[in-house]
Amino acid sequence: MNIILFEKHELTPSPPPLEVILKPRDKRTIHLLKVLRKKRGDLFDAGVLEGNWGTGRIETITPEGELACSLELHQAPLPRSPISLGVGFPRPIQLKRLLRDLATFGVEKVDLMGTDLGEPSYRNTTVLTDGGAREALIQGAIQARDTVIPVVQNYPSLTKWLEERPWSERNPLLIAADNLRPQGTFAQLNPAAQPLLIAIGSERGWSDRERDKLEAAGFCRLSLGTRALRTDTACVAAVVLALEKIGTLGYA
Amino acid sequence: MNIILFEKHELTPSPPPLEVILKPRDKRTIHLLKVLRKKRGDLFDAGVLEGNWGTGRIETITPEGELACSLELHQAPLPRSPISLGVGFPRPIQLKRLLRDLATFGVEKVDLMGTDLGEPSYRNTTVLTDGGAREALIQGAIQARDTVIPVVQNYPSLTKWLEERPWSERNPLLIAADNLRPQGTFAQLNPAAQPLLIAIGSERGWSDRERDKLEAAGFCRLSLGTRALRTDTACVAAVVLALEKIGTLGYA
Numbered sequence: 001m002n003i004i005l006f007e008k009h010e011l012t013p014s015p016p017p018l019e020v021i022l023k024p025r026d027k028r029t030i031h032l033l034k035v036l037r038k039k040r041g042d043l044f045d046a047g048v049l050e051g052n053w054g055t056g057r058i059e060t061i062t063p064e065g066e067l068a069c070s071l072e073l074h075q076a077p078l079p080r081s082p083i084s085l086g087v088g089f090p091r092p093i094q095l096k097r098l099l100r101d102l103a104t105f106g107v108e109k110v111d112l113m114g115t116d117l118g119e120p121s122y123r124n125t126t127v128l129t130d131g132g133a134r135e136a137l138i139q140g141a142i143q144a145r146d147t148v149i150p151v152v153q154n155y156p157s158l159t160k161w162l163e164e165r166p167w168s169e170r171n172p173l174l175i176a177a178d179n180l181r182p183q184g185t186f187a188q189l190n191p192a193a194q195p196l197l198i199a200i201g202s203e204r205g206w207s208d209r210e211r212d213k214l215e216a217a218g219f220c221r222l223s224l225g226t227r228a229l230r231t232d233t234a235c236v237a238a239v240v241l242a243l244e245k246i247g248t249l250g251y252a
Numbered sequence: 253m254n255i256i257l258f259e260k261h262e263l264t265p266s267p268p269p270l271e272v273i274l275k276p277r278d279k280r281t282i283h284l285l286k287v288l289r290k291k292r293g294d295l296f297d298a299g300v301l302e303g304n305w306g307t308g309r310i311e312t313i314t315p316e317g318e319l320a321c322s323l324e325l326h327q328a329p330l331p332r333s334p335i336s337l338g339v340g341f342p343r344p345i346q347l348k349r350l351l352r353d354l355a356t357f358g359v360e361k362v363d364l365m366g367t368d369l370g371e372p373s374y375r376n377t378t379v380l381t382d383g384g385a386r387e388a389l390i391q392g393a394i395q396a397r398d399t400v401i402p403v404v405q406n407y408p409s410l411t412k413w414l415e416e417r418p419w420s421e422r423n424p425l426l427i428a429a430d431n432l433r434p435q436g437t438f439a440q441l442n443p444a445a446q447p448l449l450i451a452i453g454s455e456r457g458w459s460d461r462e463r464d465k466l467e468a469a470g471f472c473r474l475s476l477g478t479r480a481l482r483t484d485t486a487c488v489a490a491v492v493l494a495l496e497k498i499g500t501l502g503y504a
Contacts, residue, residue: 002480078479097349101485144479187496224492225501227330227396228254233353236485237492240476244439244493249477 001031003045003145004056005138006071011048017070018048020056024065032058032067046071047147049138053077077148082195083242084109084172086161088118088202090231092125096136098232103140103149105239108195111166113155116210118202128154158199158210162217172197174219177238180205182223186238189222189245196246198238203231253283255297255397256308257390258323263300269322270300272308276317284310284319298323299399301390305329329400334447335494336361336424338413340370340454342483344377348388350484355392355401357491360447363418365407368462370454380406410451410462414469424449426471429490432457434475438490441474441497448498450490455483 012019022029032038040061047053052073060068083105089112090098102110114123127133137149155161173193177186177200189196199219206214211221224237243249264271274281284290292313299305304325312320335357341364342350354362366375379385389401407413425445429438429452441448451471458466463473476489495501 101482104479104481104485106479143482146479185501187499187501225495227356227358227398229356230353230395233356233488236488240489240492241496243477244496247439249437249439 001028001035001142003047003053003142003147004028004032005142005147006046006048008048008051011071017072019059020069020071022067022069029065029067033061033065045145046073047145048073049141050148051077053145053147078106078144078146079248080108080148081106081239081243081248082172082246083107083239084111084167084195084197085235085239086111086113086155086158086197086199087235088115088158088200088231089113089122090202091119091122092127094230094232095122095125095127096132098235099133099150099152100136100140100143101232101236102239103137103146104144105236105243106144106146106148107150107239109151109153109167111153111155111161113161114157115202116158116207117204123154123156128152159213162213165217167197174217175199175242176206176211176214176219176221177201177224177234178206178211178221179223179225179228181211181221183221185223186241186245189242191246194246194248196242198242200231200234200238253280253287253394255299255305255394255399256280256284257394257399258298258300260300260303263323269324271311272321272323274319274321281317281319285313285317297397298325299397300325301393302400303329305397305399330358330396330398331500332360332400333358333491333495333500334498335359335491336363336419336447336449337487337491338363338365338407338410338449338451339487340367340410340452340483341365341374342454343371343374344379346482346484347374347377347379348384350487351385351402351404352388352392352395353484353488354491355389355398356396357488357495358393358396358398358400359402359491361403361405361419363405363407363413365413366409367454368410368459369456375406375408380404411465414465417469419449426469427451427494428458428463428466428471428473429453429476429486430458430463430473431475431478431480433463433473435473437475438493438497441494443498446498446500448494450494452483452486452490 046056054073056069172195298308306325308321424447
C-alpha cells in the first residue's frame with residue numbers, strides 16, 4: 001500500500017483534525033503495524049477516497065491493536081489522466097486486473113460492454129456488484145497514491161454504448177484500437193488531441209459490423225501493433241502510448 | 253490459443269509432411285475440437301517451438317478423440333523485438349503474468365534478479381524450475397502467434413548481473429526505469445537506439461547504491477511517469493513505449 005486510503009464515512013468529522021479508528025484486523029492496520037512497522041506517534045501517507053491526501057499520525061494503539069489516527073489532508077487529488085475507455089467485457093479474472101491497472105493510470109472512466117466476438121458468459125460475473133471491482137479500483141489507486149477511482153459503467157453491447165454516447169458533452173477524440181484493419185497507428189496521435197476516448201475490443205477484436213458502427217460514430221481505428229494482445233495488456237498499452245503522446249504521462 | 257504450438261520432440265520427422273499425434277486429453281486437442289469445433293480435414297494455424305509456423309490439418313480422429321495431424325510449416329519465426337529486460341524479482345503471482353506478457357511482445361531475454369528493495373523471499377518460488385515459467389512464456393507466445401520464447405535467466409542480485417554483463421557482445425543502449433530520480437524520460441528515446449536493454453526495479457524501485465552501480469555500468473535512468481506502477485505493469489509500459497519509439501511496435 002503506497003498510501004492508506006479511508007472512506008469518507010470512516011472519518012470523525014469535527015472538530016479538526018480529522019480522526020479515524022482502524023480495527024485490529026483491518027488490512028490497513030496490519031499494513032501499518034506489520035509491514036511498515038509503525039509505532040505510536042509515527043506518520044504515514046493517507047488520503048480519503050474522492051478527496052484530499054496528506055499525512056496521518058498514529059495517536060494511540062490499544063492493547064488489542066486498534067489504532068486511533070489523526071489526519072492532515074491538505075493536498076488536492078492528483079490530476080486525472082484525460083482518457084476514458086470503452087472495453088469489450090473481458091474474462092472475469094482479467095477484469096479485476098484491468099480495472100486495477102486503469103485506476104493506477106488515473107483514467108476518468110471505464111465503460112464495459114458486450115461485443116460481437118466477446119464471450120457472452122463473461123458478463124455474468126458478479127465482480128461489478130459484489131464489491132470486487134471497487135476493491136480492484138481502490139488497489140490500483142493506492143498503487144499510484146491516488147485518491148480518486150475511475151467511474152465504471154456497464155453496457156449490454158457496443159451498439160447500445162454508441163447509441164447512448166455517454167461521452168458526448170466532453171467531445172473527446174474517438175479512437176478504436178484495431179490491429180487487423182487499422183486506419184493509422186497510436187504513434188500518429190496528435191499531442192493536442194485530448195481528452196481521448198479509446199475503445200478496445202474483446203480478445204478476438206471487432207466484427208466488421210462493429211467497425212462500421214464505430215466509424216459511423218466518428219471513431220478512428222488505430223493499431224497497437226501486429227502482435228495480438230490480451231484485452232488487459234491492450235488497455236495498458238493503449239493508455240501508456242496515449243498518455244505519452246499527449247504529454248501527460250507525467251514526469252517527476 | 254491463437255496458434256497451436258508443438259515441441260520439436262513431438263513431431264514425427266520423416267518423410268515430409270511432418271506429423272504429430274495429439275492425445276484426447278491434451279489441451280490443444282480440446283481447444284481444436286471443443287473451442288474451434290474443428291473436424292477431420294480442417295486446417296488450423298500451427299507452429300513448432302523455436303521453429304517455423306504454418307498450417308496444420310486434422311487427418312484422423314479416433315473414436316477416443318486422439319488426433320493425427322499433418323503440418324506444413326514454411327513460415328520463418330516472427331522477428332524478435334530488439335529489447336531485453338533485467339527485472340527485479342517480482343511476487344510469484346506477478347512473475348508468470350510478466351513472463352507471459354513479455355513473450356507476447358517478443359522480447360529477446362528476461363533476466364530476473366534480486367534487488368536491494370525487493371522482497372528476498374520472492375526468489376524462493378519454484379516457478380522457474382517446475383515448468384510454470386516456461387508454460388507462461390509459451391502462453392504469451394501463442395497469444396502473439398509467435399513460435400519463439402524469450403530466454404529467462406536468474407541472477408542473485410543487480411550487482412552480480414552488472415558484473416557478468418550478460419549483454420556485452422550486443423552493445424545495446426542501457427536504460428534503467430526510474431520514476432523517482434530520472435535523468436530523462438522514455439519519450440526522449442532515440443529511434444535509432446536499438447537493441448535496448450531495460451532494467452526495471454522491484455516494486456519499491458532502486459536503492460541509491462543501485463542507482464550508482466547502474467550509472468557506473470552505463471545505464472541511463474528514464475522515467476515512466478509520476479504514477480508508481482506494479483513491476484508487471486511497468487514492464488509492459490516500458491516495452492510498449494520503447495517499441496513505439498524505435499518504430500518496431502509493428503503495424504499491420
